[in-house]
Amino acid sequence: MFGMLRYDATATLKTIRIPTLVVAANRDPACKPDASERIGQDVPTATLTSLAPAKHMGFREHHTEFAVLVRDFARSCLHTAPFSEKTIDKTVEARELR
Numbered sequence: 413m414f415g416m417l418r419y420d421a422t423a424t425l426k427t428i429r430i431p432t433l434v435v436a437a438n439r440d441p442a443c444k445p446d447a448s449e450r451i452g453q454d455v456p457t458a459t460l461t462s463l464a465p466a467k468h469m470g471f472r473e474h475h476t477e478f479a480v481l482v483r484d485f486a487r488s489c490l491h492t493a494p495f496s497e498k499t500i501d502k503t504v505e506a507r508e509l510r
Contacts, residue, residue, distance in 0.1 A: 425454035433485040435478065436462040437470035459485060 452460030
C-alpha cells in the first residue's frame with residue numbers, strides 16, 4: 413500500500429486525450445484539493461468540479477449531486493464523440509441480444 417504514496421504519474425497527465433471528469437472534495441485528507449486541481453489543469457480534456465463540504469467519500473456524502481455531475485458529463489461526452497447516440501443504442505441492443 414505504501415508504494416502508491418511514492419508513485420508519480422504527473423508526466424502522464426498531459427498525455428490523456430479522452431474526456432476526463434475530476435471530482436474534488438474540499439476536505440479530502442487522502443487526495444488533497446490541490447492534487448485534484450493539478451489533475452484538472454494538466455489533463456488537457458479535463459473538467460474539474462468540486463463537492464463541498466466533502467471528504468474522501470464525497471461521492472457518497474453527496475450522492476445525488478455526484479450522480480448529476482456524472483450524468484451531465486457523460487451526456488457532454490456523447491455530443492462531442494465522433495459517433496452518434498444511435499450508434500450507441502445499436503451497440504447496446506447488440507449486446508443485449510447476446
